[in-house]
Amino acid sequence: MEIQSCVSILNEWDIVAARQLGRNVAKELGFGTVDQARITTAISELARNIYLYAGEGQLCIDRLNENGKAGLRIIALDKGPGIPDIRKVMEDGFSTSGGLGAGLPGVRRLMDDFNIDSNPGEGTDIRATKWLR
Amino acid sequence: MYNKITAHIEDHREELERLWKEQLTSDTDARIIDIMPEHIFESTSSEFFDIILLNLKDKDREYKEKLQSFSDKVVRLGWPVALVVKGLREFVHTVQENLVQYGSIDKEREGDYLELLDKWMTPISNEIIQTYAETWEKTVSLQKMALQELSAPLIPVMEQISVMPLVGTIDTERARLVMENLLDGVVSHRSEVVLIDITGVPVVDTMVAHHIIQAAEAVHLVGAKCMLVGIRPEIAQTIVNLGIDLDKFITTSTMKKGVELALEMTGRKIVELEG
Amino acid sequence: MRIPILKLNDCLLISIQWELDDQTALEFQEDLLKRIHETNARGVVIDITSIDFIDSFIAKVLGDVINMSRLMGAKVVITGIQPAVAITLIELGIRLDDVMTALDLEKGLEKLQQELGD
Known part of the structure; x- marks a missing residue:
């Protein structure tokens, strides 16, 4: 059973919208304050990546219910330039934007499951899930 | 049949x-x-x-x-x-x-x-x-449930000073709980210094040390100081042998020394009453 | 909407009351540096009690503004970081090691007075 809500990421304000959506869904599902902060932060990182690197894309929030376990999945999709070396972007401190380089490895630490799919020239598909304990 | x-x-x-x-x-x-x-x-x-x-x-x-x-x-x-x-x-x-x-x-x-x-x-x-x-x-x-209950109480021992005794093995799940209790407690008791006592932790490996370091860093972020007390000789040995860097930490061997140090850090000391 | 910066003796007080978007964060950085220049402030307290999350971008803006302020001769104390925010920052891998922190505005000002030596 999945219910999906999406936000198109076109400008900086959409990052805020995506965060708000995620925070509301997390609250609704009954995540605690710490997990809410983790989820909101992860969404912010992923949405900003779309805005910075792909220019436009979509950020979706799935409500999951698998084998009686509830969870929230963030899906970040874009048709941007893609990531040539995934291993490299998953290293702490690697940054092409002059940021802190905490983005993707940070998101992986904040969430329970993390999966990234990317082909140069085709775009990027990142999925990150947090389960309700 | x-x-x-x-x-x-x-x-x-x-x-x-x-x-x-x-x-x-x-x-x-x-x-x-x-x-x-x-x-x-x-x-x-x-x-x-x-x-x-x-x-x-x-x-x-x-x-x-x-x-x-x-x-x-x-x-x-x-x-x-x-x-x-x-x-x-x-x-x-x-x-x-x-x-x-x-x-x-x-x-x-x-x-x-x-x-x-x-x-x-x-x-x-x-x-x-x-x-x-x-x-x-x-x-x-x-x-x-029982394990969670005994997991990590934060005890406010006196004004501005709290103690969190850790007992037993620290796994990722417990580390999360410890961290949350620690930070919530520090903020709600308005503690300046919090002492984490690891006398009851049997093994300190890189994973446990990592969790403790993270907890101390988080305590710093919310605006308090973290002290690690109860470091037994064998724990000191493993920490150094594993190359774990606790330099940024204030550490003491006993709770007694820790409390004295914490009092000093908050500008107080214990004096004997003259009889 | 710009974040108001208040002056108290030789300190500046900022209380961030709502969720920071990127634009506001960058404007805040500019405004604060300008105010430090105008007022010759020696200390700054930024209270973020109401902020319920900080991502790497906002962390970077905050870290930068602290370093920039330091260059201009003003010490910065961040106060009121919520437990949930502290945990996410640590998990993100962001360390604000050399940043001064305090539990709340009051303690932040106290710390600043101590640091400034009066």
């Missing part, structure tokens, strides 16, 4: 029971039987035998109640599930052999009898295994 079996079992009940028990004790891991007092094993296995018989005789209601209370009983007595399953299998075996031995059944129809006996046994073993599984699940979840 069915009547033949029950009649045979009833006629040879004592012999069968004896054979069955022999089989059970001879093959089973001696340790399992050893830890059980003999009379308990005797009476329980007789009861077990009765249950199986009742099932065969198809006294439905009585049987169901008895089976329920029996499964509860074996679980409570701590019969290993392997022994129970084995008991059921051996029963089929013993009866089958006995039937053949007395010539109560024809050789060529042996397979049919075996199948019939097996069919009778299945609900019994299902019920018992079910009871075991339920009991285990309940125990596990209770223990998990």
Whole structure:
């Protein structure tokens, strides 16, 4: 059973919208304050990546219910330039934007499951899930 | 066919029971039987035998109640599930052999009898295994809750100073809980210094150290200071040998020193009253 | 909407009351540096009690503004970081090691007075 809500990421304000959506869904599902902060932060990182690197894309929030376990999945999709070396972007401190380089490895630490799919020239598909304990 | 079996079992009940028990004790891991007092094993296995018989005789209601209370009983007595399953299998075996031995059944129809006996046994073993599984699940979840309860209390010992004693192994799950309790406690008690006591942590490996370092960094972020106390000699050794860097930390060997230091950091000290 | 910056003696007080978007964060950085220049402030307290999350971008803006302020001769104390925010920052891998922190505005000001030596 999945219910999906999406936000198109076109400008900086959409990052805020995506965060708000995620925070509301997390609250609704009954995540605690710490997990809410983790989820909101992860969404912010992923949405900003779309805005910075792909220019436009979509950020979706799935409500999951698998084998009686509830969870929230963030899906970040874009048709941007893609990531040539995934291993490299998953290293702490690697940054092409002059940021802190905490983005993707940070998101992986904040969430329970993390999966990234990317082909140069085709775009990027990142999925990150947090389960309700 | 069915009547033949029950009649045979009833006629040879004592012999069968004896054979069955022999089989059970001879093959089973001696340790399992050893830890059980003999009379308990005797009476329980007789009861077990009765249950199986009742099932065969198809006294439905009585049987169901008895089976329920029996499964509860074996679980409570701590019969290993392997022994129970084995008991059921051996029963089929013993009866089958006995039937053949007395010539109560024809050789060529042996397979049919075996199948019939097996069919009778299945609900019994299902019920018992079910009871075991339920009991285990309940125990596990209770223990998990109990573990969480004793996990990580933050104790405000005096104004601006709190203590969090850690006892037992720190895994990722507990580390999260420790971190949350620590930070919530520091903020709600408005503590300036918080002492994490690791006297009761048996092993400090890189993973545990990592969690503790993270906790200390988070404490710094919310605006307090973190001190690590209760570092035993062997813990100091492993920390240095593993190359874990705790330089940024204030660490002391005992809680006493830690409290004194914490008082100093908050601009106070203990003085003796002049009598 | 710009974040108000208050002056108290030789300190500047900022209380961030709502969720920071990127634009506001960058404007805040500019405004604060301008105010430090105008007022010759020696200390700054930024209270973020109401902020319920900080991502790497906002963390970077905050870290930068602290370093920039330091260059201009003003010490910065961040106060009121919520437990949930602290945990996410640590998990993100962001360390604000050399940043001064305090539990709340009051303690932040106290710390600043101590640091400034008066």
